[in-house]
Amino acid sequence: MTKQLFSNVVRLLSAGAVLAISGHVLAQSTAFYLHEGDRIVTYGDSITDQRLYAVDIEAFTQTRYPKLKVTWVNSGWGGDTVKGGGGGDIETRINRDIIPYHPTVMTIMLGMNDGGYVKLEPARFETYTNGYRHILQEVSEKVPGVRYTLLKASPWDDINYPIGFFLSTGAPGYNATLVAYSDEVGRIGAELKAKVVDFNSTMTAMLTRAKAIDPVNAKEIIPGRVHPSPGGHVFMAAEMAKAWGMGPIVSVVALDAAKGKVLATTNAQAKILATAGGLTWTATEGSLPLPIDFQDKVTQLVIQASDIVDTLDQEILRVANLPAASYQLKIDGKDIAVFTQEQLAAGVNLATLKTPMLEQSLKALQYAHQHTDIHWEVWRSVRLNLTHYDSAAVNDAVNKAIDDMEKANQAAFELERQTCRPLAHTFALVPKA
Amino acid sequence: MNFSIPLRRPAGLIFAAALAAGSALAQSSNAVPQKTFALQAGDTVVLYGDDVTAQRLYSAALPAFVQTRFPQLNVTWVESGWGDDTTTGNKNWWGGGDMKTRTDRDVKAHHPNVVVIQLGNNDAGKKAFDQAHFDKFSTNYQKVLDKLTRDNPGVRLTVVTPVPYDDVNHQPDFAGGVNGVLAQYAAEEVRLAQAAQADVVNLHAPMSELLAKSKAIDGGLSEKLTDSRWKPAAAAQLFIAAKIAQTWGLDAIVSDVTLDGATGSVLATRNVQVAASSASHGVVTWKQTDAALPLPIDSSDASVKLVLKASDLIDRLDQQRVTVSNLVAPNYDLKIDNTDLGTFTREQLAAGVNLATLKTPMLEQSLQVAQLFRAQQDIASEAFHGIQTWHTHYDPAINKHMFDCIAALHQAAATAAQEAKKCAQPVAHTFTLTPQ
Numbered sequence: 001m002t003k004q005l006f007s008n009v010v011r012l013l014s015a016g017a018v019l020a021i022s023g024h025v026l027a028q029s030t031a032f033y034l035h036e037g038d039r040i041v042t043y044g045d046s047i048t049d050q051r052l053y054a055v056d057i058e059a060f061t062q063t064r065y066p067k068l069k070v071t072w073v074n075s076g077w078g079g080d081t082v083k084g085g086g087g088g089d090i091e092t093r094i095n096r097d098i099i100p101y102h103p104t105v106m107t108i109m110l111g112m113n114d115g116g117y118v119k120l121e122p123a124r125f126e127t128y129t130n131g132y133r134h135i136l137q138e139v140s141e142k143v144p145g146v147r148y149t150l151l152k153a154s155p156w157d158d159i160n161y162p163i164g165f166f167l168s169t170g171a172p173g174y175n176a177t178l179v180a181y182s183d184e185v186g187r188i189g190a191e192l193k194a195k196v197v198d199f200n201s202t203m204t205a206m207l208t209r210a211k212a213i214d215p216v217n218a219k220e221i222i223p224g225r226v227h228p229s230p231g232g233h234v235f236m237a238a239e240m241a242k243a244w245g246m247g248p249i250v251s252v253v254a255l256d257a258a259k260g261k262v263l264a265t266t267n268a269q270a271k272i273l274a275t276a277g278g279l280t281w282t283a284t285e286g287s288l289p290l291p292i293d294f295q296d297k298v299t300q301l302v303i304q305a306s307d308i309v310d311t312l313d314q315e316i317l318r319v320a321n322l323p324a325a326s327y328q329l330k331i332d333g334k335d336i337a338v339f340t341q342e343q344l345a346a347g348v349n350l351a352t353l354k355t356p357m358l359e360q361s362l363k364a365l366q367y368a369h370q371h372t373d374i375h376w377e378v379w380r381s382v383r384l385n386l387t388h389y390d391s392a393a394v395n396d397a398v399n400k401a402i403d404d405m406e407k408a409n410q411a412a413f414e415l416e417r418q419t420c421r422p423l424a425h426t427f428a429l430v431p432k433a
Numbered sequence: 434m435n436f437s438i439p440l441r442r443p444a445g446l447i448f449a450a451a452l453a454a455g456s457a458l459a460q461s462s463n464a465v466p467q468k469t470f471a472l473q474a475g476d477t478v479v480l481y482g483d484d485v486t487a488q489r490l491y492s493a494a495l496p497a498f499v500q501t502r503f504p505q506l507n508v509t510w511v512e513s514g515w516g517d518d519t520t521t522g523n524k525n526w527w528g529g530g531d532m533k534t535r536t537d538r539d540v541k542a543h544h545p546n547v548v549v550i551q552l553g554n555n556d557a558g559k560k561a562f563d564q565a566h567f568d569k570f571s572t573n574y575q576k577v578l579d580k581l582t583r584d585n586p587g588v589r590l591t592v593v594t595p596v597p598y599d600d601v602n603h604q605p606d607f608a609g610g611v612n613g614v615l616a617q618y619a620a621e622e623v624r625l626a627q628a629a630q631a632d633v634v635n636l637h638a639p640m641s642e643l644l645a646k647s648k649a650i651d652g653g654l655s656e657k658l659t660d661s662r663w664k665p666a667a668a669a670q671l672f673i674a675a676k677i678a679q680t681w682g683l684d685a686i687v688s689d690v691t692l693d694g695a696t697g698s699v700l701a702t703r704n705v706q707v708a709a710s711s712a713s714h715g716v717v718t719w720k721q722t723d724a725a726l727p728l729p730i731d732s733s734d735a736s737v738k739l740v741l742k743a744s745d746l747i748d749r750l751d752q753q754r755v756t757v758s759n760l761v762a763p764n765y766d767l768k769i770d771n772t773d774l775g776t777f778t779r780e781q782l783a784a785g786v787n788l789a790t791l792k793t794p795m796l797e798q799s800l801q802v803a804q805l806f807r808a809q810q811d812i813a814s815e816a817f818h819g820i821q822t823w824h825t826h827y828d829p830a831i832n833k834h835m836f837d838c839i840a841a842l843h844q845a846a847a848t849a850a851q852e853a854k855k856c857a858q859p860v861a862h863t864f865t866l867t868p869q
Contacts, residue, residue, distance in 0.1 A: 370827055374835075381819045386845075389808050390801065391852045397845030398812065401838045405820075408827075408834035415828055 033149075033195065033244035034061060034105065038070040041101050044109035045085070047154055048076025051372050052230055054107075056237030056291075058372075059365040059416070060312075063288040064246055066420035071413070073101045074372050081114045082131025090135060097379075099142050106139060106146055107240070108132075109199070111153035111181040112226060120177045129184050136192065148194035149243070152182035154236060155200050157222040159207040160215070175204065197243040199236050203228075206235055209305035218305075220298045231299035234292055238308040250315040250351055251285035257429070258321035278327065278431050279319065284424045289315045289351035289358050291365035309352060317427075318347035324431035331355050331425050338432060356425055364419040371412035378405040466503045471589065471632060471681035472547065477509040479540050481581075482551030485596055486514025487818075489810045490670035491677070494729070497803035497853070498678045498750075501726035502687070504857040510850070512810045513539035515818075519555045520573035532577060541584040548581050548588055549677065550631075553595035553618045554663055561607050562614045571621050578629045592626035593634045593677065594619035596669075599662040601644040602655055611662075612641060634680045636673060639744075640665075643672055646743035654739050668736035675728075675746045687753035687789055688723040694760035694782070694866070708861075715762055717866040722859050727753045727789035727796050729803035747790060755864070756785035762868030769793050769862050776869060794862055805853035809846045816842035 034040065042054035051074055058072045075097040077087040084090040087097065098106065114128040139146055158173035182200045189196035210218040221232045228236065252266035260275040267286035274280040290313045293299055303309060317329075322341045329336045329348075336353055351358070382405065386398050466472060480492045489512055496510040515529035522531040529535050540548060556570045581588060595618055600610035619637035626633045647655035658669040665673060688705040692698065697712035697719070710719035728751045732738050741747055757765075760779045767774040774791050789796070816839045825835050 367828075370831065374824060374831075377819060377824060381815055382842075386808075386812055386815060389804070389849070391805065391808070391849065394805070394808055394812075394845055394849045394852060397841060397848050401816075401841035401845060404834045404838035404841055408824075408831050408838065411831045411834055412827065415830060 031245050032061075032065065032068075033147075034065075034068065034070050036069055038104045039073070039102055040070060040105045040107070041073045041075055041098055041103040042107045042109075043098060044076045044107075044151070045080040045113050046076065046078035047112060047227060048074065048109055049078045049080075050076070050227060050233065051369070051376065052228070052233035053236040053240070055365070055368045055372050056233055057240045059291045059361075059368040060237055060241045060246065061244075062368070062416060062420045063291055063361045063364050064241075064250070066287065066417070066422060069417075072368075072372070073103075073375065075101075076109075079113060080110065082110055082128055082135060085113070090131065091138075094135065094138050094142075098139055103139075103143055103146055105149065106143075107149040107151055108135065109151035109153060111178055111185070112156070115174065115177040115181055117156075117174055118177070119174075120180050125180065125184070128181055129188075132185070132188060136188070148189075148192060149240070150185050150189045150194050150196045151236075151240070152185050152196065152198045152200045153178050154228055154232070155204045155207070155222070157207060157219075157225040159204060160211055160219045160221070161225055175200070195243055197240050199239060202239055203232070203235060206302065206305050210301050213304055214301050217298055217301045221302060229298050230293070231296055231302040234299055235302050235306055235308065238290075238306070238312055241312055246312055248311050248314045250287045250289050250313060251283075252314075252316040252318070253281075253283050253285075254316075254318040254320070254347075255279065255281060256320050257323070263318075263320070273426070278324075278429045279322070280426065280428045282424050282426050284422045285315065285357060286422055288361035288364065288420060288422075289313055289355070291358075291361040292352075293362065294352050294354075294358075303352075309349065313351040314349055315351035315355075315357065316347050317344070317350055319344040319429060321345075322429065326432045327429040328432055330428040330430060331357075333426070333428075339429075344429070356423075360419060360423065364416050367412050367416035367419055371409050371416060374405060374409040374412060378402055378409065466506060466682075469682045470503070471591070472499060472506065472508050474507050476546045477511065477543060478547040478549065479511045479513050479543050479545040480549045480551070481536075481540050482514045482549070482593070483518040483555050484514070484516040484664055485554070485670075485673070486512060486549075486551050487516045487518075487814075488514070488664065488670065489807065489814060490665070490667050491673035493807040493810045494671055494674035494803060495677055496806045496809075496850075497729045497799070498674050498683065499681075500806070500853060500857045501729060501799045501802050502678075502683055504725065504854070504859060507854065509543075510806070510809070511543045511545070512814065513543070514551070515539070517555055518552065520552055520570060520577050523555075532573070532580070536577070536580050536584060540581060545585055545588060547591065548585065549591045549593060550577065550581070551593040552577070553622055554598075554615065557595065557611070557614050557618045559598065559606070559611050560614070562609075562617060567617065567621070570618065571625065574622060574625055578625060578631070582629070590626070590629060590631035591634060591677065591680065592622050592629075592631045593673070594622045594637045596659075596663060596665055596673070597637055597641040597644060599644055599656070599659045601641070601648050602652070603662060616641075632680055634677050636676055639676065640669070640672060643669070643740065643743050647739050650742055651739055654736060655743075657736060658740070666736060668734065668740045671730055671737065672740055672744060672746065675744075675750055679749060683750055685749055685752045687725045687727050687751060688721075689752070689754045689756075690719075690721060691756040691758070691785075692717065692719065694757040696759075700758070715868040717757060717760075717765075719864050720861050721864055722861040723753065723795060724859055726799035726802065726857060727751055727793070729796075729799040730790070731800060732790045733792075741790070747787070751789040752787055753789040753793075753795070754785045754787055755782070757782040757866060759783075760866070760868075764869040765866040766869060768865040768867070769795075782866070794860075798856065798860065802853050802857045805849050805856055809849035809853065812842050812849060813846040816846065 042048055048054055054074045079085040084093045087093055116124050156174040156178055158175040163173035186196055220229055222228050249266055251268040253268050253270045254263040256263050257279045260272045262270045268283055270281055270283040272281045322344055326338055326340045328338050336355055339348055382402055387395055389395055480486050486492050492512040517523045517528055522535045524531055595615045598611035598615055600612040623633050623635055658666055686703055689703040690705055690707055691701040693700055694717050697710045697717055699707045699710055704724045706722045708720045732741055763779055764776050766776050777786055821839055825832055
């Protein structure tokens with residue numbers, strides 16, 4: 001967390017405000033783009049079909065707003081363009097993979113395949129813009145009131161790989177084509193007053209910074225230049241979360257060790273338990289830190305080359321008036337990290353540490369993956385391939401299996417939501433000898 | 434419209450002499466197999482192999498070939514192929530585990546009486562012959578045979594040798610080519626199988642020949658008979674199913690009817706019942722109930738057509754014959770129920786025509802049987818490969834539903850197999866020959 005950001009947070013906290021305020025989470029979520037009851041369909045090509053950014057944004061949302069009841073369906077299909085693709089033509093895709101879910105929110109990321117991996121061609125571009133508008137028009141007619149989040153296509157990596165890889169003409173690289181497509185998405189978004197998230201320029205800038213930091217691992221952010229790695233998808237989900245109005249604060253707990261008092265909290269409840277031999281307290285945070293795998297090297301580089309933690313993932317602990325020089329932080333009896341008195345006085349961010357809260361958050365992410373994967377299996381393997389037999393008896397039996405899979409999908413989602421519920425943890429700061 | 438139809442009379446066809454006109458005959462029926470056929474009622478057949486089996490093409494066609502020929506036969510079929518499998522299994526994350534896991538979980542658990550083993554291509558790889566590698570393969574193949582025999586007392590084994598690597602339509606990668614190496618692996622499998630008293634389907638040589646003949650007929654299309662130069666495409670997989678069926682003792686005759694066109698009398702039948710035959714004003718009609726269906730082969734597909742042309746599959750396995758002698762008019766229209774089958778010359782009908790490859794109601798019925806067996810295997814594969822393998826490592830609250838789903842899919846697969854058997858049952862059809 002930057003000092004600037006933390007001082008802003010601190011300014012918001014009244015020095016005298018000791019009481020933990022319940023209901024912060026819902027209060028905080030009112031400015032958020034998603035509302036209670038929203039049904040979100042994430043639509044796109046293979047990058048959406050990877051089931052990574054789409055799952056990350058779900059888990060980011062659910063861990064930040066545990067009480068928010070929304071549903072998520074991923075409808076990406078590898079190779080897709082605005083005209084459809086392997087999953088059928090665009091009418092099939094819309095009518096089968098979007099409309100039946102009655103979305104209130106639909107995100108669209110298309111363009112990577114539409115550009116044809118060649119320099120900008122007017123005919124292709126026209127097909128793209130017409131096709132893109134057609135999708136929006138068709139969905140709006142069938143699902144009135146749907147809100148769109150238009151995602152400018154993630155970049156073709158011309159930063160870490162030689163430009164002109166696919167182009168006999170050399171510069172500009174294929175990403176220049178995607179930029180033109182992205183600009184068009186921006187124009188369409190402006191016309192519709194839709195939310196637009198620019199994956200392309202933000203990720204290109206991140207790739208540039210990553211290359212400067214670690215050129216070897218930077219190539220792994222979008223290995224093969226098209227499909228981002230899990231770390232790359234974390235960046236995309238973070239860009240979505242920011243665009244949707246997610247703020248930086250997971251929770252803030254400010255304590256005074258000398259007085260044994262809770263000075264302030266944001267989105268948390270805290271109570272001092274003991275002051276002898278350090279400081280012990282219990283805290284229940286209203287949100288979980290973002291479910292990010294900080295152990296992954298490529299993700300680490302993405303974090304380093306971006307502002308994700310500063311802008312979205314602040315789980316702040318501030319402890320004033322500690323007497324010893326340094327302290328071991330324990331949560332539920334487990335050693336987490338050692339901090340100096342000064343660090344604790346200034347405030348430390350727990351979000352990136354291996355805390356029980358992060359473990360809980362990652363568990364929620366795991367359930368999000370599971371329900372998304374189960375949906376994929378029932379949709380792509382069973383419903384599409386195994387339900388069109390001439391035998392009604394066979395179809396009936398398969399439909400029973402589909403019902404069971406839908407129940408499994410729902411069970412996984414329920415587990416995700418349950419896992420996001422705040423839990424009380426016992427914190428202790430033990431002076432180091 | 435005249436059809437060019439093979440007129441060769443199948444070997445062994447015996448004609449009954451001087452049968453009374455209009456008599457309904459039920460001679461030896463193929464509804465259940467003769468004792469010489471490898472499968473018997475109640476058998477469970479596990480098809481154990483690599484990508485070629487996992488493609489569910491020959492492995493779905495074979496049950497359909499058997500069921501359409503022997504509609505009363507009750508056999509359970511289990512497809513247990515796994516892509517990239519070898520004689521030692523495949524311990525990579527996408528593989529089915531080691532050989533013990535594979536044979537325990539994917540074979541023994543199904544309590545088979547018959548196991549078809551289709552392995553060797555992945556063992557040989559795509560490289561030059563290496564004696565040490567070959568020796569290991571031989572040892573490992575023997576281990577597979579030993580384990581299957583030990584695990585499943587009394588099991589009858591059928592060894593299917595490797596499919597060829599297409600060095601016919603493509604330049605070999607080195608002297609002798611991959612296919613030359615595979616020939617040695619095939620020979621070794623034959624040796625081991627014979628020692629184990631297993632049935633042997635030596636696929637390698639005839640399928641290599643099929644590729645060569647196909648190339649001579651249609652070079653462009655013959656390339657498409659394999660994917661990545663070795664995985665047989667659907668048309669070539671029919672050839673595999675045919676070779677296994679032939680090894681098991683499936684013969685040429687679907688049904689055979691001989692009539693006297695002048696009187697309408699039935700002269701001979703085999704595997705068919707004929708009733709109400711008559712000849713009036715040159716029109717010959719009869720009601721025919723074949724005890725078997727033609728093989729489910731859609732010869733309207735160009736690749737299938739090529740395979741049929743380049744092989745003796747139809748002659749050897751798919752003869753649904755009608756012979757009508759003493760016809761007067763030069764040409765006759767053949768109708769089955771309400772379907773026009775085309776026009777035949779008097780000479781063709783006198784020599785006998787094979788209906789098996791025509792779009793008859795019987796072929797349509799047969800193709801439905803094949804579709805249902807394919808459904809059975811696709812559904813069972815989804816239950817196992819799609820769900821049990823990848824979607825049962827969740828929390829118990831989720832798994833509970835996934836296991837219910839797996840049970841439901843197995844039920845669906847079993848239903849498809851039952852429907853296939855029902856669909857294969859004989860149906861009476863009315864045949865009419867009308868002079869043009």
